[in-house]
Amino acid sequence: xxxxxxxxxxxxxxxxxxxxxxxxxxxxxxxxxxxxxxxxxxxxxxxxxxxxxxxxxxxxxxxxxxxxxxxxxxxxxxxxxxxxxxxxxxxxxxxxxxxxxxxxxxxxxxxxxxxxxxxxxxxxxxxxxxxxxxxxxxxxxxxxxxxxxxxxxxxxxxxxxxxxxxxxxxxxxxxxxxxxxxxxxxxxxxxxxxxxxxxxxxxxxxxxxxxxxxxxxxxxxxxxxxxxxxxxxxxxxxxxxxxxxxxxxxxxxxxxxxxxxxxxxxxxxxxxxxxxxxxxxx
Numbered sequence: 001x002x003x004x005x006x007x008x009x010x011x012x013x014x015x016x017x018x019x020x021x022x023x024x025x026x027x028x029x030x031x032x033x034x035x036x037x038x039x040x041x042x043x044x045x046x047x048x049x050x051x052x053x054x055x056x057x058x059x060x061x062x063x064x065x066x067x068x069x070x071x072x073x074x075x076x077x078x079x080x081x082x083x084x085x086x087x088x089x090x091x092x093x094x095x096x097x098x099x100x101x102x103x104x105x106x107x108x109x110x111x112x113x114x115x116x117x118x119x120x121x122x123x124x125x126x127x128x129x130x131x132x133x134x135x136x137x138x139x140x141x142x143x144x145x146x147x148x149x150x151x152x153x154x155x156x157x158x159x160x161x162x163x164x165x166x167x168x169x170x171x172x173x174x175x176x177x178x179x180x181x182x183x184x185x186x187x188x189x190x191x192x193x194x195x196x197x198x199x200x201x202x203x204x205x206x207x208x209x210x211x212x213x214x215x216x217x218x219x220x221x222x223x224x225x226x227x228x229x230x231x232x233x234x235x236x237x238x239x240x241x242x243x244x245x246x247x248x249x250x251x252x253x254x255x256x257x258x259x260x261x262x263x264x265x266x267x268x269x270x271x272x273x274x275x276x277x278x279x280x281x282x
Contacts, residue, residue, distance in 0.1 A: 006079040006101035007131040010168060011227055014201050015093075018274035019219040022046035022203075023268055024083065024229035026053060029261045030236065031067045037268035038076035043276035045072060045268075047228065048083040051090060051105075059094050068098055081133075083227070089120055101131035103170070112137070118164040128164070133203055133225070135170035136160050151190055161200055166226060170203040173218070178185045184209040188221040195222025203227065212274055218277035228271065232264050239263035240268045254266040 013020035025031045025047050038045040047067055054060045064080070072077040082094045082102040091102050102125060106117040112134070122132045136152060150173040163170055171194055174186040184206075195204055201224040207215065209229035215226060241262040243250070250256055 002194050003068065003098075003100070004077045004079050005131065006045065006046050006081050007167065009046055009079050010131075010201050012164065013043070013276075014060070014224045017219070017278040019215070019226045019279070020044070020046060020201075021222055021224055021268075021272050022048050022081065022227045022269075023232060024048045024050060024053070024227070024234060025063065025067055026229075027057075028063070028066055028231070029257055030264055031063075033261045033264035033266050034232075035070045035074045035076070035078060036265040037190045037272055038078055039074060040265070040269045041272045041276070043272040044077035044079075045272065046079050046101075046225070048081045048229075049094075049099075050083040050229075051085050054090060060090055061097060063181050064099060067157055069211075085170075088117075088121055091125070095125060095128055095130045095281065098121050099244050100129070101133070103133040103135075104166075105135065105147075106115075107135045114161065115163045118166065122165045123150045128168065130164075131167045132165075133168040134164060134172060135159075135203075135205070151187060152194060154190075157194060158197050161198055163279060166200065168201045168203050169198060170227075184211070184214060186210060186214050186218050188217055191218055191221035193225055201225060207231075216273060216279050219275065226275050232268060235267045236260045236264050 010020045023034050031047060031161045034045060034047055049064055049067060057063045063231060068080050071080050080099050082099055083100055085091050086105050091104060097107060104118050104121045106114040109117060118134045125132050125159060150172045157169060157171065173190050174184055202217060203225040204223050205227050207226050208230045240256050243256040243259050
C-alpha cells in the first residue's frame with residue numbers, strides 16, 4: 001500500500017476514540033517487526049525515528065530511506081515520523097527525504113525561545129505539507145526539565161498551540177521516558193481537561209512505563225497518539241538473551257536477531273490491538 005500520512009492516522013484515531021500507535025524504529029530489524037505487526041492486525045501504525053537513532057546510525061538517510069521503503073511496501077497503513085528532533089537541519093533533511101511529519105523538540109529552551117523556534121519550523125513544514133508535533137517542556141526523565149510528577153497547564157498549552165500553529169501536542173500527565181517497569185498511573189482528569197481545552201490531538205510520550213489498563217483509560221479520557229519505544233526494545237533484547245542462553249555457541253547473528261524480531265512483532269501486534277480499538281470513557 002502507498003505510504004500514508006501521520007495526520008491521517010492520528011485524525012482517524014481521534015475521530016473514532018481510539019489510540020494512534022507510534023512505535024520507535026531502532027534498526028532495520030525493528031522496522032521490519034513493526035511493519036509485520038501492522039500487517040498482521042490491519043491497524044495503522046506510525047513508525048518513529050528519533051534524533052538519537054539518527055546519530056547512532058551516523059546520519060538520517062540510510063535508515064530513514066529503508067524505513068520509508070518498508071512503509072511504502074507494507075500491506076497496511078504505515079506512516080513515518082521523525083521523533084524528538086532538536087536540530088533544524090535534520091527537520092529540513094527529513095522532510096526533504098520524504099518523511100511527512102516531525103516532532104520539533106525545542107523544549108529544552110526557555111519558553112519564549114521554544115515558541116519562536118517551534119513556530120518558525122512549523123511554518124516551514126506546513127509550506128511543504130508536513131505535520132508537526134511539539135511540546136512545551138521536556139517529559140519526565142529527559143534531563144530534569146520535567147520531573148515525573150510534572151503536569152501540563154491547559155491554559156499555557158492552549159497559548160502555545162495558538163502561538164506555534166502545531167498540529168499535535170505532547171503533554172505531561174504523569175509518564176516518564178525510558179521506564180522499564182509498567183507502573184505509571186496517569187492523571188486522567190488532566191487529560192480530560194486538556195482534551196476539552198486544546199483544538200489539537202494529545203500525544204503521550206513515555207508510554208513504555210504505562211500498564212495496559214492505564215493506556216486504555218488515557219485514550220478514553222482523550223489521549224490520541226501513544227508513543228512506545230523502551231518496552232519494545234526490552235522485548236527485543238530479552239529474546240536475544242534468551243536465545244543465546246539456550247545456545248552459547250551461536251555465532252550467526254541472524255539466529256538470535258530473527259527470533260528477537262519475531263518477539264517484537266508479536267508484542268507490537270498485541271499493543272496495536274490494545275490501542276487501536278475505540279475506548280469508552282468510564
